[in-house]
Amino acid sequence: MSNIEHTLSIIKPDAVERKLENEIKEMFKNTGFNILKEKKIHITKSEAEEFYKVHETKPFYNDLCAYLSSGPIVVMILEHEHAVLRNRDLMGATNPKDAEEGTIRKKYGISIDKNSVHGSDSVENAKIEIDFFFKD
Numbered sequence: 509m510s511n512i513e514h515t516l517s518i519i520k521p522d523a524v525e526r527k528l529e530n531e532i533k534e535m536f537k538n539t540g541f542n543i544l545k546e547k548k549i550h551i552t553k554s555e556a557e558e559f560y561k562v563h564e565t566k567p568f569y570n571d572l573c574a575y576l577s578s579g580p581i582v583v584m585i586l587e588h589e590h591a592v593l594r595n596r597d598l599m600g601a602t603n604p605k606d607a608e609e610g611t612i613r614k615k616y617g618i619s620i621d622k623n624s625v626h627g628s629d630s631v632e633n634a635k636i637e638i639d640f641f642f643k644d
Contacts, residue, residue, distance in 0.1 A: 513591035514544065515628045516637035521579035522622035524548070529582050532625065535612055536586060539598055545642055546584040553577040559640055562633075568621075575621055583641040592634055595627040 519532050529548075536543060551559070556573040563569050588594050600611025604623055607614035617623035628634035 511589050512587060513589070513631055513634070514638060515586050515588075515591040515595045515634040516626075516641065517584045517586050517595060518576075518626040519582040519584075520622070520624055520626060521575065521581060522618055523616055523624040524580045524582060526616075528616055528624065532612055532616065533584075535598065535615075536584075536595075539594070540588055541591070541595070542587040544585040544587050546582060547641075548580050548582050549641075550580045551577050559637070571621060576626075585638055585642060592628055592631055596629070599625050599627050 517536070519529050523529070523532060533543060533546075553573055556576040557564070560569065560572055560576070563572060586595060598612060600607030600613040600617075602613070602623060603620040604613045604617030607617065612625050613623045616625075628637050
């Protein structure tokens with residue numbers, strides 16, 4: 509039995525602004541991910557607040573929402589065996605300084621806030637996050 513999962517990935521405004529979408533997508537493809545759906549969008553601050561509601565009690569919540577809505581983003585549904593975990597490994601640590609060589613955040617991240625990508629942290633959240641951006 510395979511463990512094919514879906515996860516949400518967001519290429520954040522700092523990476524879109526630096527025109528890194530294709531390089532980041534290539535990193536996903538080169539590690540065996542299928543990109544099932546993708547779209548480039550610009551969300552409002554209130555949409556970002558809804559998306560990051562899970563973090564609303566945290567001190568970085570407002571900055572996070574302001575940042576995610578500060579420019580265009582690319583949202584993608586990724587498919588792979590153990591997609592959630594594999595995506596988190598490929599992204600690297602939240603702080604690019606702590607990320608391992610070869611990870612997206614080590615290669616492209618600017619700071620703990622502008623770390624180029626977001627990925628779902630669990631299979632349950634992946635479903636919620638995918639539904640948020642890709643309501644059929």
